[in-house]
Amino acid sequence: MEVALEDNNLMENILPPDEQEIDVELEAKEKKYLRGEGANLESLKDKKLKTQLASREKLYGKSAKAAAKIEKWLLPASAGYLETDGLEKTWRIKQTDIAKEVDILSSRNQYDIVLPDFGPYKLDFTASGRHMLAGGRKGHLALVDMMNMNLIREIHVRETVRDVAFLHNDQFFAAAQKKYAYIYGRDGTELHCLKERGPVARLRFLKNHFLLASVNKIGQLHYQDVTYGDMVASIRTGKGRTDVMEVNPYNGVVALGHSGGTVTMWKPTSQAPLVQMQCHPGPVSSVAFHPNGHLMATSGKERKVKIWDLRKFEEVQTIHGFHAKTLSFSQKGLLAAGTGSFVQVLGDGSGNYSRYMSHSMVKGYQVEKVMFRPYEDVLGIGHSMGWSSVLIPGSGEPNFDSWVANPFETSKQRREKEVHLLLDKLPPETIMLDPSKIGAMRPSRRKDKPTRGEIEAEKEVAVEAAKGVEMKKKTKGRNKPSKRTKKKKEMVENAKKTFPGEEQGNVAGKKRRIGEVDAAELPASLKRFARKN
């Protein structure tokens, strides 16, 4: 724990608080709370609006300042860190070294649980980090209270468990088993069997949207709303089988890593992927997202880990030389990568991820999953012989917000929270690459007229419908076949008439467009001679 880590003698040279430094710090925090810059009011012509916006901006500034001050002075704990002097390297420091220096409570977080029978274990933490779910491949499910190391429930489902995931709190969890995925209650009772999804390979829960996303063995992505049980979307990815799936916590976009080295990003409201990225030449073995949503780490089988900037979709950094079976970002942005029995933690010093700590387990343990525990400086490692927990100073967010996630939640608070979560549930269409655009102007959309083919098809359908109309049987004189055919012909003609003149309109549009394009393509000096329509 970070507080405990502070009296570690590895860390020295703590600078005395300087006024200036505080100012700089406050300013940085203020900037964070301002959430971007205000509009340029100089360009506005409306004076009234200008004053209104200016006063608004002032209030925002006030709010940001207050928030920064609160963060600075009222948030009790500060993040932990690891500091070395001289020739010492942080990655040489072993867990045993740390154990000597930290307080008892923190040192209790270093342990190995050896469960050799039901091997490799998948892990999942609740948002508060209070509870952990461990799913052994061979059917062992365990729900553990991490605060007091209390095993809440342990069940054995006696079939393959491929993945486990908590739902919105510790009361429910889902497990992807051999044939179907199941939802269990906290006490281990099976609540639902999710048959629609088929044999699920990976499960992830989207907290803000209450969607349980899963990808199955045949590469289908399913989104199910757990509040009312409806399947919101089932998407065929068309990229083959995958077991690499991660949710971007910032916007709820699900990323899948494929065998062709592509990473695709999905949202439930579209059948086509939002983004496809060719990240690796070989298969993608794991994907992880930074909590701020701007960074993505991928690792490929070609022994490379790449870090991507998701705002530009560009590669930021490539870390050569090791293959990560599993990747995980911590709340503070440390990146853990696990291979074999070896776990490496990368820290971003000055924008570049470099080695920060490493941990090697007993030989023969195969790391299955690494995951940082929220609000703690703890890394959970699920491996073939059980699970372990190691201390990574500076990984967790030191201060929790009880309105977001409270590790010390009482049952009453939890119930209250549940209601709040349900009320604040976001509809699935709010999942988009840039959710900050919600509420902004609709992006200008090119007029998509129906193409000629579509119009033809529509016309055909209409004509068919007209032909298929059953004629009434009329009185003797009027029921002649000639009259009937005439009538039918008329109807067909009428149906055709509803699609008139599209050609003319199209031609006109084209003509106009041609003129525009001409004007646009001319060099600047000749633009004045362009035909003006």
Added chain:
Amino acid sequence: MGGLKRKSSSSAKSVAKSKKKKKGPHLPNSILKVIADQKRPLNSDEEEEEDEIDSDDEHGGDLYEYEEGVPEEESRKNNRYDRHDNYDYELPDDFEDENVESEDDDFDGGNSENDDDDDDDRHTRMLQSLTGMPSAAFQGESKSKPVLFTEAYPEGEFNPTRDVLEGKNVLTEEDFLAPLEGKPGYHKTSKQIARMRKDTKHVVHAPLPKPQRERLERKAVIGLVDGEFSKWVHLVKKNREAPTVYFNQEVDLGYSTVGAIASEFQPRTEFEKKMASLLNDSEVSEAHRDDGARLLELNEVSMEDHIKKRDHIAKIRNLLFRHEAKSKRIKKIKSKTYHRLKNKDLKKSSLGALMDPEMAKEEAMRQEAKRVEERLTLKHRNTGKWAKRMVRLGLNAKYDATRAAIAEQLQMNANLSRKMHSMGDGSSSDESDDEEGLNDGSDEDTPSRLIAKAKEKTLKTMEDDEVPNAGLMSLPFMARAMKKKNEEANEEAKRALEEYEEWENSGGENSKKPVSVSGRRVFGATAKVEAPKESKKDSDNFYDNSDSDNDMAGVEDNDMEDVRDNASPARNTGTITETEFDDAAGNQASKTTFDVAMFASGSWKKMTSCKNTESKKESKKTRAPISQSQDKKGSRDEESEDSESEAEEMVDGVLASASKETFEIPSQAELINRAFAGDDVLDEFEKDKEEVLNQEVPKPEKPVLLPGWGDWSNVQRKRGISKRMVMEHEAEEKERKQKLKTRKDARLKHVIISEKVDKRAEKLHTTTLPFPHTSKEAFEHSMRMPIGPEFNPSTVVSELNRPEVVKKTGVIIKPVKFEEVNPNDEVDDEHPRNHQKQRSKKKTGKRQGKVKSK
């Protein structure tokens, strides 16, 4: 032509010929005045000239030269003539006319004088004898000369001469005064006129033309108004710029206690004054202060009062006795007809109605119907035939009976159409009621007060139910009936009281609510209290159900069986991975999956040697970029570390795969395939991208002709597809290229970003900019900050969410008061301090210092 004498045809009373003014025609005064007014201020020089001329005239020029004006045609006075230019020779202005002797002149003049002299004399004499005035007075008149009319029509007040119209030779005061010279009062008037002329102060100038005048007026007004309004500019600006306007100033609600109200009491009516004089009597108060002894003395009843009281009692007794005697006598009458008639009368009369409630009701209904009818028909308003006739013929004035009848009708109408007053009659009580109503309106807890008032009134009526001991009501049967009624009323009053109490209790609870408390509301409140209980129960049940095993047991059992079936002992030996990957291989026969399978099954560990070399190569290759970021030592370390880890892995691999025994070394071809696996992956991705682009930005169709068309001859074939079509196609291609260029992923080779529009997500965006905003950028920037309590410190939330107008309910918004404002002052945000405090008190502790940590 010159030198013609001319006399005015007007019949102005003139005096002696010598003194007569010979200038221009005589005009009515009003016109002259107007003309003078118009001329004088404009050209005072002319006035002087005129004066000179006048003086000349006075000197003795008694001859008047006729000045010929512009000809009628040229003056264009009435536009009677067509316009034409005058080419005649015009004399210069300063040309002096020579008095050429003309024969005509003399001739004419002498002739006429001689002829008329005798007649004139006779005429004056006659006038003299008739009026008794000196002949001088009439001489002027009588001197009628032959008149030459040069005008086309006679001169008059509406047809002034030309020179007047032209502004020359205007009449002045002197002209009028001259004939009066020597007459009594002349000096006085002349002096007055002189004085008037002298004091320029009181010269009334001619008014300016109307538009000009109005313009000036407007200018002046604008100046004034601007001055007045500019005072307010700052105030208005301040209010306009203020993000919030407050109307929550404290209002003085007036007295809060009964004592305070009582202390302000001033006796106004006679009775009150009397009471006040008694209450404030120094004697009485003194007596109170000392001891009770003197009070008794003061309490003494005077002899007169005593006698009066006694007399009154005696009178009442006497009346009672008489009444009894009368009723006894009536009772003794045995005639049934008499009694029947009497009863009938009684019933019919209002008294009977009073006795019997049903009757009363009927009576009231009848009365009401009558009233309604009256109001509808207005029958008794003397609008009838008869009444009209009576009024028309004036019979109502003649005969008393008719008048009485009409008056009676009117009275009836008045009675019937008068607005029915409620029980509370009498003006004083009405007034008090009104006052109370007003007070209630201003008061806050109206319902409770209303209830209290109602209660008080009912109590009073209950107490007041005393039998009057005099008059008709004191009669025994009346008394009995009254008693019966009173009992009923009392019961009702009691019930009402109970109700009031109930309301009061409930009213105390929700006294905050400004709305009056009704029975239904109370009922609703109880329902509300119960509702959550029910829901809780429901939810409890729900959870119980879900928790209980009753429903789930069967399902679980089934599932468990399934599980058992699946988990057959053959499969339970740890070969799960194999089978799974077999599945995978079945599904997909690609190389990559093969790789995966190989990796997973641990077969790759066998080819340690080759892999080792490979990895070393790789590490050598990759060292360069890393060494840039780290120092050499670090890189060396890393290398060693790498190798270390590698070694570990190897060992791990050996250890882990110890249980598995059979695998083959992959062939060289396979290894090569694996090494270059990425190449065609990239190709594939490019193809994918192409496909996606084609889908999202479709390629234009190639121009083709229908088969057989344009294929007839060689020439046609040579010409090929028409130029127009080719051009169109090219344009479309260009457009497509443009579109592709503007795509986000245009420059990113390895990325495909879908630009499909999500229709479901469209509702999350605005289509138009909300009102005051004009630029998208400004709007989006202003929307970036959340303003909810979850995202902002509690100190700012209220400010962020404050409405434009803060107003307390019930506060009267007064017009803006003028106050000096320093224009440089900032808009005061801290105004509603007290108000804010109240609000923040409610919220304290709830979200203190809470910030979203994102």
